[in-house]
Amino acid sequence: MPRFAQLVMGPAGSGKSTYCSTMVQHCAAINRSVQVVNLDPAAEFFNYPLMADIRELIEVDDVMEDDSLRFGPNGGLVFCMEYFANNFDWLEDCLGHVEDDYILFDCPGQIELYTHLPVMKQLVEQLQQWEFRVCGVFLVDSQFMVESFKFISGVLAALSAMISLEIPQINIMTKMDLLSKKAKTEIEKYLDPDMYSVIEDSANILKSTMFKKLTKAICGLIDDYSMVRFLPYDHSDEESINIVLQHIDFAIQYGEDLEFKEPKENEEDKPATLDEYFQDQVDE
Numbered sequence: 461m462p463r464f465a466q467l468v469m470g471p472a473g474s475g476k477s478t479y480c481s482t483m484v485q486h487c488a489a490i491n492r493s494v495q496v497v498n499l500d501p502a503a504e505f506f507n508y509p510l511m512a513d514i515r516e517l518i519e520v521d522d523v524m525e526d527d528s529l530r531f532g533p534n535g536g537l538v539f540c541m542e543y544f545a546n547n548f549d550w551l552e553d554c555l556g557h558v559e560d561d562y563i564l565f566d567c568p569g570q571i572e573l574y575t576h577l578p579v580m581k582q583l584v585e586q587l588q589q590w591e592f593r594v595c596g597v598f599l600v601d602s603q604f605m606v607e608s609f610k611f612i613s614g615v616l617a618a619l620s621a622m623i624s625l626e627i628p629q630i631n632i633m634t635k636m637d638l639l640s641k642k643a644k645t646e647i648e649k650y651l652d653p654d655m656y657s658v659i660e661d662s663a664n665i666l667k668s669t670m671f672k673k674l675t676k677a678i679c680g681l682i683d684d685y686s687m688v689r690f691l692p693y694d695h696s697d698e699e700s701i702n703i704v705l706q707h708i709d710f711a712i713q714y715g716e717d718l719e720f721k722e723p724k725e726n727e728e729d730k731p732a733t734l735d736e737y738f739q740d741q742v743d744e
């Protein structure tokens with residue numbers, strides 16, 4: 461029986477922890493069991509129940525206060541994540557083996573974790589060895605995506621995570637509720653981007669021919685592979701949460717080989733057949 465995981469990634473403050481907590485609530489409402497593991501050694505507050513917490517293994521504050529290490533906050537986080545990568549057996553103990561496991565990993569916001577450090581890739585490989593089907597969920601704040609240049613750098617950040625992890629990845633623009641009406645119409649063209657219109661937009665702003673050419677080449681490359689699309693996400697809109705979940709389920713084929721489970725109902729009230737069930741509905 462496969463197990464399922466979402467690796468919730470993205471720049472600092474993009475809404476990863478909020479996403480995890482709304483996803484847990486949404487899944488509870490539709491009767492699906494989802495658990496969250498905190499992988500941010502600097503996190504302080506959560507509004508979701510934790511299945512496991514990396515701070516039980518190592519905390520950034522301890523690393524920074526250690527006289528022999530003397531790290532700052534970012535170096536401290538990198539040290540913690542490397543320590544984590546050397547102690548995956550801690551995670552294995554925490555995860556145990558629950559039937560139909562579905563786990564969200566709330567990752568830290570340091571972008572270098574998704575660009576050139578090996579720890580996330582090592583985590584993916586380890587999860588795959590434990591029979592997890594892993595989907596990357598890359599979040600970017602929609603407020604930082606409304607202009608062509610910001611959009612290009614957001615796409616490149618999402619792409620570098622995709623390339624380094626080699627797993628299916630769903631990209632999400634968060635905080636759609638914070639956009640003005642004008643920005644909302646503006647952003648629609650960036651969700652399923654036509655890179656040639658992005659080139660035109662940026663050409664009007666750029667003065668240097670050299671950078672115009674570079675932007676054109678980058679946009680052309682993104683368009684050729686058409687690998688980057690974004691789903692809009694608003695944590696207060698059930699429909700947007702549902703659409704995101706459906707895309708992720710599809711990417712990791714969740715539900716295809718689940719065993720059918722009887723709903724937990726009072727045996728006496730339970731209709732014996734589907735026909736009886738529909739008849740009950742009509743009678744009511």
Ligand SMILES: Nc1nc2c(ncn2[C@@H]2O[C@H](COP(=O)(O)OP(=O)(O)OP(=O)(O)O)[C@@H](O)[C@H]2O)c(=O)[nH]1
Nearest residue numbers: 471472473474475476477478568569634635694695
């Ligand atoms: N309005 C609005 N605010 C949001 C949304 N998602 C997140 N936020 C807010 O954005 C801020 C940052 O959200 P977090 O979920 O902590 O972001 P994070 O990516 O976990 O941040 P780090 O772990 O520090 O990298 C919080 O104040 C959230 O309430 C959203 O969809 N809409």
Ligand SMILES: [Mg+2]
Nearest residue numbers: 476477500503
């Ligand atoms: Mg967080």
